[in-house]
Amino acid sequence: xxxxxxxxxxxxxxxxxxxxxxxxxxxxxxxxxxxxxxxxxxxxxxxxxxxxxxxxxxxxxxxxxxxxxxxxxxxxxxxxxxxxxxxxxxxxxxxxxxxxxxxxxxxxxxxxxxxxxxxxxxxxxxxxxxxxxxxxxxxxxxxxxxxxxxxxxxxxxxxxxxxxxxxxxxxxxxxxxxxxxxxxxxxxxxxxxxxxxxxxxxxxxxxxxxxxxxxxxxxxxxxxxxxxxxxxxxxxxxxxxxxxxxxxxxxxxxxxxxxxxxxxxxxxxxxxxxxxxxxxxxxxxxxxxxxxxxxxxxxxxxxxxxxxxxxxxxxxxxxxxxxxxxxxxxxxxxxxxxxxxxxxxxxxxxxxxxxxxxxxxxxxxxxxxxxxxxxxxxxxxxxxxxxxxxxxxxxxxxxxxxxxxxxxxxxxxxxxxxxxxxxxxxxxxxxxxxxxxxxxxxxxxxxxxxxxxxxxxxxxxxxxxxxxxxxxxxxxxxxxx
Amino acid sequence: xxxxxxxxxxxxxxxxxxxxxxxxxxxxxxxxxxxxxxxxxxxxxxxxxxxxxxxxxxxxxxxxxxxxxxxxxxxxxxxxxxxxxxxxxxxxxxxxx
Numbered sequence: 001x002x003x004x005x006x007x008x009x010x011x012x013x014x015x016x017x018x019x020x021x022x023x024x025x026x027x028x029x030x031x032x033x034x035x036x037x038x039x040x041x042x043x044x045x046x047x048x049x050x051x052x053x054x055x056x057x058x059x060x061x062x063x064x065x066x067x068x069x070x071x072x073x074x075x076x077x078x079x080x081x082x083x084x085x086x087x088x089x090x091x092x093x094x095x096x097x098x099x100x101x102x103x104x105x106x107x108x109x110x111x112x113x114x115x116x117x118x119x120x121x122x123x124x125x126x127x128x129x130x131x132x133x134x135x136x137x138x139x140x141x142x143x144x145x146x147x148x149x150x151x152x153x154x155x156x157x158x159x160x161x162x163x164x165x166x167x168x169x170x171x172x173x174x175x176x177x178x179x180x181x182x183x184x185x186x187x188x189x190x191x192x193x194x195x196x197x198x199x200x201x202x203x204x205x206x207x208x209x210x211x212x213x214x215x216x217x218x219x220x221x222x223x224x225x226x227x228x229x230x231x232x233x234x235x236x237x238x239x240x241x242x243x244x245x246x247x248x249x250x251x252x253x254x255x256x257x258x259x260x261x262x263x264x265x266x267x268x269x270x271x272x273x274x275x276x277x278x279x280x281x282x283x284x285x286x287x288x289x290x291x292x293x294x295x296x297x298x299x300x301x302x303x304x305x306x307x308x309x310x311x312x313x314x315x316x317x318x319x320x321x322x323x324x325x326x327x328x329x330x331x332x333x334x335x336x337x338x339x340x341x342x343x344x345x346x347x348x349x350x351x352x353x354x355x356x357x358x359x360x361x362x363x364x365x366x367x368x369x370x371x372x373x374x375x376x377x378x379x380x381x382x383x384x385x386x387x388x389x390x391x392x393x394x395x396x397x398x399x400x401x402x403x404x405x406x407x408x409x410x411x412x413x414x415x416x417x418x419x420x421x422x423x424x425x426x427x428x429x430x431x432x433x434x435x436x437x438x439x440x441x442x443x444x445x446x447x448x449x450x451x452x453x454x455x456x457x458x459x460x461x462x463x464x465x466x467x468x469x470x471x472x473x474x475x476x477x478x479x480x481x
Numbered sequence: 482x483x484x485x486x487x488x489x490x491x492x493x494x495x496x497x498x499x500x501x502x503x504x505x506x507x508x509x510x511x512x513x514x515x516x517x518x519x520x521x522x523x524x525x526x527x528x529x530x531x532x533x534x535x536x537x538x539x540x541x542x543x544x545x546x547x548x549x550x551x552x553x554x555x556x557x558x559x560x561x562x563x564x565x566x567x568x569x570x571x572x573x574x575x576x577x578x
Contacts, residue, residue, distance in 0.1 A: 146523075225520060258534075259524040266521055290536030293524055297533050301522035306535065308521055322552045329548040347552050349562060369519070385553045392558050393567050421569050425562070479553055 353427025
C-alpha cells in the first residue's frame with residue numbers, strides 16, 4: 001500500500017520523479033492492474049496492509065491527510081472513490097490469478113474482475129466528467145480503457161469455456177450457446193464503456209494544452225481493436241467520422257505520440273482496404289510503415305506490428321501500382337515470405353498455374369486476413385505480364401513513319417493464336433473441352449478484351465482477321481513498352 | 482424418402498452429430514486465439530526519435546525503391562518462359578507454311 005501512495009505522491013510532486021517518466025504515467029501506474037517490475041507482490045502487500053473494514057480510514061490518511069500530497073478537497077474525494085473500488089478490484093484480481101496459476105483456470109472469476117475494473121473506470125470517468133482530474137492525468141484513461149478490453153476478453157473466454165464444459169448454468173444454456181450475441185457479452189460492454197470515454201475526451205472544451213483530446217487517438221485505437229475483434233468493423237467508421245468532424249478544434253495528428261499515430265494509421269488503412277478504397281489505404285499503411293518504430297529498437301512486438309502493416313500494404317501496392325515486395329523486404333519477415341513469396345514469384349514469371357496453386361495453398365490464411373479477393377486480382381497482372389511477353393517476343397519490324405522514312409518498331413499486329421499459345425504455356429484454363437489440347441478462341445479473346453477494358457493493354461481485336469492490333473505508343477501502360 | 486427405415490437413419494445421424502458436438506467447442510477457441518495473434522500490439526514506448534523510425538533506418542526516400550519492385554522483368558526476353566514462347570511461336574510459324 002505504501003509503495004502505491006509513494007508513487008501517487010511522486011506523481012503530484014514531479015520534482016521527486018527520478019526515473020524520467022512523466023507524472024501522468026507515474027500516476028497511471030498506481031492504478032495499473034500490472035504490478036511494477038520491481039515489486040511483483042504489490043497487490044498482495046496492498047491486500048495485507050488493510051482490510052475491507054479499514055480501507056476507507058487508511059485511504060483517508062493516504063489521500064486527505066498526507067503531507068506529501070496536497071489535493072483539493074474534491075480531488076481527494078474523487079481519488080478516494082477510485083482507490084476504494086480499486087481495492088475491491090485488486091482482491092478479485094488476486095483471487096482470479098491464483099485460480100488461474102494453480103491450474104483451476106475455469107474457476108477464475110474474470111467476470112467479477114471485469115465488473116470491478118469497470119467500477120474503477122467509472123470512478124475515473126466521474127472524476128474527469130466533474131473536471132476534478134486535470135489533463136496531465138490522462139494516462140489513467142489509457143490504463144482504464146486498455147484493461148477494460150483485456151478483462152472483458154478474459155471474462156468472455158471464461159464464460160465460453162464454462163458453458164462448453166457444462167460447468168455453469170446447467171442445461172438451459174444449450175440454446176444460448178448458439179446465440180452469437182451472447183458470445184462477447186463483456187467485450188461488447190467494454191466497447192460501450194470505451195466509447196463513453198471517447199465521448200468524454202472529444203467533448204472536452206478546455207484549451208488544447210489542458211485538454212483530454214490528447215487521449216483521443218489512443219482511445220480511438222482501442223475502439224478499432226475492439227470492433228475488429230467483435231467483427232463490427234463498420235462501427236469504426238463512426239469514430240473516424242467523429243474525429244474528422246472535430247478536426248478543426250483538436251491538435252493535428254502529427255503532434256500526437258508516434259505509438260498512437262502508427263496504430264491509428266494501421267487501423268484506418270485496413271478499414272479503407274476493406275472498403276476497397278486502395279489509394280487511401282495505401283496512404284495510411286505507408287505512413288504506418290515508415291513511421292513505425294524500428295524492430296531493432298522495439299523488438300518482437302514491433303516486428304509483429306510491421307508484419308501486420310505489410311500484410312495489407314503488399315496486396316494494396318499490388319493493386320494500386322502493380323508493385324511486388326522485393327526479396328529484400330520479404331527476407332526480413334519470414335512469416336510474410338511464406339505467405340506472399342509463392343504469389344509474388346508466380347506474378348513475376350507470369351505463371352498462371354503456379355498462381356492458382358499458391359492461392360489455393362494460402363486460401364485459409366488469406367481469407368482469415370481478408371486479403372483473398374484483393375490478391376485474386378493479381379491474376380489480371382499475370383495476364384498483362386503474359387501478353388507483354390508475347391508482345392516482346394514478337395520483336396521488331398521495319399515500318400515507315402509519316403514522312404516515309406523506314407525505321408524499326410515493335411510489331412503491333414499480333415495473331416490471337418500467339419496469345420493463345422502463351423496462355424496455354426502459362427497454364428490458363430482456355431481449353432475447348434475436347435481434351436485434345438485444342439484452345440477455345442472465344443475464351444482467349446475474352447481475356448484479351450478484359451485486359452484492354454482494364455487499361456492494362458492498349459489496342460483492339462480485329463476479329464475477322466484474328467489479330468490483335470496494339471497501340472504503337474505505350475501498348476502496356478506503365479511498363480515501359 | 483419414405484418409410485420408417487429412413488426415419489431411423491435420420492435419428493442415428495442426429496445422435497452421431499450430437500456426440501461430435503462435444504469435441505467441437507475446442508475449435509472456436511482456437512480461432513479466437515488466432516485472432517489474438519492478429520492484434521496490433523502496444524509499442525514498448527509511446528514515442529520515438531526520427532532516426533528510430535523504420536523509414537529513416539532504411540534510408541528514407543530510397544525505401545520505396547528497394548523494397549518494392551515492378552511486377553515484370555523489364556524487357557528481359559531471355560528468361561525460360563520467353564525462350565520457350567519464342568520456340569513455340571516459331572513452330573506455329575512453321576506449321577502455317
